[in-house]
Amino acid sequence: MKIEMKTKRRIVDSLxxxxxxxxxxxxxxxxxxxxxxxxxKELDVLSIPPKIFFxxxxxxxxxxxxxxxxxxxxxxxxxxVGGVIALVIPISMLAxxxxxxxxxxxxxxxxxxxxxxxxxxxxxxVPYFVIFRNFGLLDNIISxxxxxxxxxxxxxxxLLVGFLREIPQDLEEAAMIEGASRxxxxxxxxxxxxxxxLAVAAIFAAIFTWxxxxxxxxxxxxxxxxxxxxxxxxxTERGILWGPLSACATLCTxxxxxxxxxxxxxxxxxxxxxxxx
Amino acid sequence: xxxxxxxxxxxxxxxxxxxEDLTLEIKDGEFFSLLGPSGAGKTTLLRxxxxxxxxxxxNICIDDVVVTDIPPKNREVTMVFQSYALxxxxxxxxxxxxxxxxxxxxxxxIKKIVEETAEILHISPLLxxxxxQLSGGERQRVGLxxxxxxQPKVCLLxxxxxxxDAKLRVEMRGEFKKICKNLQTTIVYATPDQLEAVTMAxxxxxxxRGRVLQYDTPDSLYDHPKNLFVAGFIGSPAMNFIDCTLVxxxxxxxxxAAEFKYExxxxxxxxxxxxxxxxxxxxxxxxxIELDVSRQKNAIQADVSILEPxxxxxxxxxxxxxxxxxxxxxxLGLKAGDRIWLRFNKQKIHIFDxxxxxxxx
Numbered sequence: 001m002k003i004e005m006k007t008k009r010r011i012v013d014s015l016x017x018x019x020x021x022x023x024x025x026x027x028x029x030x031x032x033x034x035x036x037x038x039x040x041k042e043l044d045v046l047s048i049p050p051k052i053f054f055x056x057x058x059x060x061x062x063x064x065x066x067x068x069x070x071x072x073x074x075x076x077x078x079x080x081v082g083g084v085i086a087l088v089i090p091i092s093m094l095a096x097x098x099x100x101x102x103x104x105x106x107x108x109x110x111x112x113x114x115x116x117x118x119x120x121x122x123x124x125x126v127p128y129f130v131i132f133r134n135f136g137l138l139d140n141i142i143s144x145x146x147x148x149x150x151x152x153x154x155x156x157x158x159l160l161v162g163f164l165r166e167i168p169q170d171l172e173e174a175a176m177i178e179g180a181s182r183x184x185x186x187x188x189x190x191x192x193x194x195x196x197x198l199a200v201a202a203i204f205a206a207i208f209t210w211x212x213x214x215x216x217x218x219x220x221x222x223x224x225x226x227x228x229x230x231x232x233x234x235x236t237e238r239g240i241l242w243g244p245l246s247a248c249a250t251l252c253t254x255x256x257x258x259x260x261x262x263x264x265x266x267x268x269x270x271x272x273x274x275x276x277x
Numbered sequence: 278x279x280x281x282x283x284x285x286x287x288x289x290x291x292x293x294x295x296x297e298d299l300t301l302e303i304k305d306g307e308f309f310s311l312l313g314p315s316g317a318g319k320t321t322l323l324r325x326x327x328x329x330x331x332x333x334x335x336n337i338c339i340d341d342v343v344v345t346d347i348p349p350k351n352r353e354v355t356m357v358f359q360s361y362a363l364x365x366x367x368x369x370x371x372x373x374x375x376x377x378x379x380x381x382x383x384x385x386x387i388k389k390i391v392e393e394t395a396e397i398l399h400i401s402p403l404l405x406x407x408x409x410q411l412s413g414g415e416r417q418r419v420g421l422x423x424x425x426x427x428q429p430k431v432c433l434l435x436x437x438x439x440x441x442d443a444k445l446r447v448e449m450r451g452e453f454k455k456i457c458k459n460l461q462t463t464i465v466y467a468t469p470d471q472l473e474a475v476t477m478a479x480x481x482x483x484x485x486r487g488r489v490l491q492y493d494t495p496d497s498l499y500d501h502p503k504n505l506f507v508a509g510f511i512g513s514p515a516m517n518f519i520d521c522t523l524v525x526x527x528x529x530x531x532x533x534a535a536e537f538k539y540e541x542x543x544x545x546x547x548x549x550x551x552x553x554x555x556x557x558x559x560x561x562x563x564x565x566i567e568l569d570v571s572r573q574k575n576a577i578q579a580d581v582s583i584l585e586p587x588x589x590x591x592x593x594x595x596x597x598x599x600x601x602x603x604x605x606x607x608x609l610g611l612k613a614g615d616r617i618w619l620r621f622n623k624q625k626i627h628i629f630d631x632x633x634x635x636x637x638x
Contacts, residue, residue, distance in 0.1 A: 173329040174362035177349045178423070179379030192366045 031253075038246035045242045060247035069222070070248060073230035076141060077210055078255060080226065083145035084209045085202050088152050092201065093194075095153075096160035097186060101169065110161070117154035125218055132219055139221040147219070148209045155208075156201040163197035164190075199266045203259070210256055227252040279340035279353075279430035279463055280305040281326060286335035288321055288487075295321040297487040299335070303465060308457060310474040311467040312510070313484035319467035320359070322484075323433045326465065327356045340430060350379070356433040359440065361420035363408040369395075369419050370404040376427045394422045397456065414445050425460060432457075434466045438473060450476060471511050475499070483507045505634040508560050508627060514592060517566070517602045519559040520631065523548065532559055532628075536598035537577045539621070544628070544638065551637045552630050560627035563605035567620045568593065570609060576618035581611050595619060 037045055039056040064070050095113075098104045105112075128147065129138075137143040167190060175185035213228040220229060231252065234245035281303040288296040296318040303309045311319040324330035325337060328349030336345050344352050355376070364372050370391060377387045395401045398418045408416060417437060424432055438446045438453070454477050457464050468474055474481045475495040482492035483506070491503045495511075502508035508516050521532035521539070530545035531538040539559065541548070548557070569576060582601065583594035586608060593604045593611060597619075604619065611617065628637045 168360065168362070170358045170360050170362035171364060173324075173327075173349075174356065174358060174423075175364070175375070176329065177327050177352075177354065177356050178376035178427070179350045181348070181350065184379075189364055 034246045035250050037242060038250045040243060042243055045246075060243040061251075063241075063244045064248045064251065068230050068233055068244075068248065069225055070227075070230050070251060073225050073227045074252070074255065076224055077227045077252075079141060080145045080148060081206045081209050083142075084149045084152060084205055087145070087149040088156050088205045089198055089202055091149075092153055092156040092160055093198065095157050096164055097190070099157070100161050100164040101172070110157075113154050114158055115154075116151075117158070121151060121214055125214060128215070129218055138219055139223045141224045144215065144220060144224055144226070147215055148212055149205075152205040152208055156205055159201050159204070160194070160197055163194055167193050196267045199263045203263050206259055207256060210252075280338075281431055281463060281465065282338045283322070283326070284336045284338070286322075286325065286332045286337065288318075288325065288330065288332050294487050296325075296332070299487070299489055301482055301489060301492065303463060304480075305340075306461065306463055307479040308454075308464045308466065308477060310478035310481045311465065311484055312469070312471060312474040312481050314469055314510075316486065317469075317484040318487040319469075319484060320435055321487075323356065323435050323465060323467055326431065327354050327433055328352050352431075353427075353429050354431040354433060355424040355427060355429040357420045357424050357435065357437050359436045361408075361416045361437075363416055363419055363423075365408050368405050368407055369400065369411070369422075372408070372419055373422045373426055376423060380427070390426050391422075394426050397425075397459075398422050413441055414449070417441060417449070421456070425456075428460075429462055431463045431465065432460065434464065436468055437466075438468070438470075453477065472513060475511065483510060501636075502627065503636050505558060505560075505629050505636075508629070508636065512562055514563045514603050514605060516560045516562050516627070518629075519561075519600060519602075521557045521559050523552070523555045523557055532557055534559065534600065536600050539577075540575070541628075548628060548637055554630060554632045556631035557637075558629040558631050560629060561602075561621045562625065563592065563603045565622040565625040566602065566604040566606070567622065568595075568604055568606050568609065568611075569618045569620075570611075570615070572618050573620060576620045579617055579619050581613055581615045581617060584611060584613055 036052075038060050039058065040051070040054055041057050041059065044051050044054045099110045104110075132138050132140075132143060171189050171193075172182075172185040175189045176182060180188065211228065212226070213232070216224075216226040216228050217232065220226065227248075231245060231248050234241045234248060281301075283299055283301045286296055286299045287294070299318075299322070311317075311322060313319055321330060325332050326339070328344065328347065332345065336343055338344060339352060339354065364375070367375070373391045373394060374387050377390060382390075391404070392401065395404055398421060400415060400418050400422060403411060403415060403419070408419070411419065417440070421437070424434075438449055441449060450473060457477075466474070466478065475498075478495060480492060480494050481498055483490045483498065485506055491498060491507045493501075498507060498511050502511060505518070509518065519534050521534045523545075524531050524533045524538075525545075529540055529542045530548075531540050572578075577597060579595040579597045579602070581593055582596045585592040585594075589608055591606060591608045591611070593606060595602050595604060595617065602619070629635065630637055
């Protein structure tokens with residue numbers, strides 16, 4: 001009997017690992033291919049069957065740096081993401097705290113904010129264009145930052161309200177009884193415990209904003225150009241410039257990659273505080 | 278040390294009334310227990326005294342100062358929550374030091390106080406650990422330690438022993454009483470366990486559904502319960518209640534319980550005066566029932582149904598027809614199915630008006 005169980009478990013485990021490997025390949029392959037394409041010569045890019053062994057080249061990267069506004073796009077996008085995180089995290093945290101601890105609006109207000117998330121952004125694009133144009137806000141980093149912050153907040157608020165539910169109010173009340181004001185209790189007790197959730201919220205907001213294309217496309221021109229628009233520029237009348245496009249995309253992935261690696265440490269550290277009870 | 282008084286305090290949560298028109302005086306320095314089943318309002322009361330919950334109506338005074346609108350941090354009370362509410366991201370030392378830090382006490386003195394308190398509670402080796410590394414009993418002592426370091430005016434405890442296993446609970450009850458005595462503050466202790474309340478408190482308030490039914494010393498509650506609820510709640514095993522009707526026959530008055538009649542001619546006058554109805558509940562504690570194997574004068578015939586031996590005493594369940602009574606008597610060599618004769622201790626019977634539930638005598 002024992003041996004049967006052991007073999008069964010080994011089979012189940014192997015199936016599990018095979019499944020994981022398949023998913024990993026499916027997810028990582030496009031990325032891998034993109035990087036590969038970025039160092040291929042033009043001829044190799046479109047060859048059939050696809051080439052795995054070839055002579056690498058950096059001509060695509062040079063093309064990107066010389067012929068597109070990649071530097072400006074990267075800087076702009078970084079600034080926008082920074083601005084969005086700086087706005088979204090504090091505001092969502094306080095809003096989520098109010099909803100969770102004081103039940104502001106009796107649940108209705110919270111629901112209203114959540115429904116904004118269900119709103120298809122494309123439906124708002126024309127009104128926003130008109131408003132921005134009339135106020136002279138087109139092609140402006142600040143207005144794009146504010147817009148992205150606005151559209152990210154419902155999600156982060158919802159996320160943080162969920163995490164706050166896991167932190168018992170007992171802890172804050174105990175702190176207040178022992179001499180803390182409400183804000184001190186929030187800062188010294190709640191905040192350290194919700195830090196991993198804040199890191200998660202920040203990453204989501206950052207990635208959504210970095211990848212955001214629609215608003216960037218319609219509402220920016222050359223000053224506030226974002227990485228998404230720079231990439232879109234490689235769709236030309238002559239055709240899609242796959243090589244340079246892949247190079248650009250690879251470059252644009254790097255900052256988010258680094259950010260995720262940096263924040264990951266905080267998420268892991270926070271989670272090792274273990275059960276809150 | 279300070280007295281606490283609650284004057285006509287009411288609190289509602291949506292449609293549920295947690296506390297209704299409640300008035301209570303807790304004396305300076307006493308160990309006061311709030312006793313009652315779940316939902317009685319004990320936790321709500323504690324939270325209102327602490328200041329994390331505001332009463333809808335009424336006032337709360339600590340040390341004769343109205344504190345109803347004063348925030349918790351300025352009330353000089355401390356509270357041990359049922360969940361202990363230990364800060365999970367701080368060590369035991371940091372948890373206990375927190376109240377002192379908030380008062381800007383110098384670091385050296387904090388160290389001294391925390392270490393002394395840890396010594397009293399036998400948790401000195403745990404000071405550098407995190408709460409998640411502690412057992413239930415250890416966490417409870419840390420919670421108590423955090424409450425003790427400040428020497429508050431009032432110490433509030435919300436069912437601190439409930440989450441411990443049975444053996445630990447009995448151990449801690451004794452230790453608790455000792456520690457609390459040395460604390461020299463007013464203690465308000467909420468519990469659903471009448472044994473805890475009776476063994477530890479100077480006075481007890483029995484609560485049910487947001488109202489105080491009686492508040493008195495444990496002995497008074499035991500000997501003179503004012504109503505059915507208190508009578509049935511205090512004392513273990515619980516008091517026996519027998520539904521009777523007041524009848525008169527041949528110039529004698531009886532309590533007719535269908536299966537037997539109990540003569541109470543000498544008390545008839547008093548009963549008739551105070552009672553609103555002929556429906557009476559006769560109450561007698563298990564320890565006030567006498568059992569005999571041979572027939573005695575005025576004894577009632579009964580059969581033993583269940584026997585629970587407890588050392589040299591036993592809990593005996595007897596049947597008088599359809600009525601079941603529980604008696605707590607010396608072991609008489611009885612066994613299930615035996616026929617015995619029982620008598621009630623006339624000095625110790627309780628008579629209640631069935632309609633109002635109030636005790637008549």
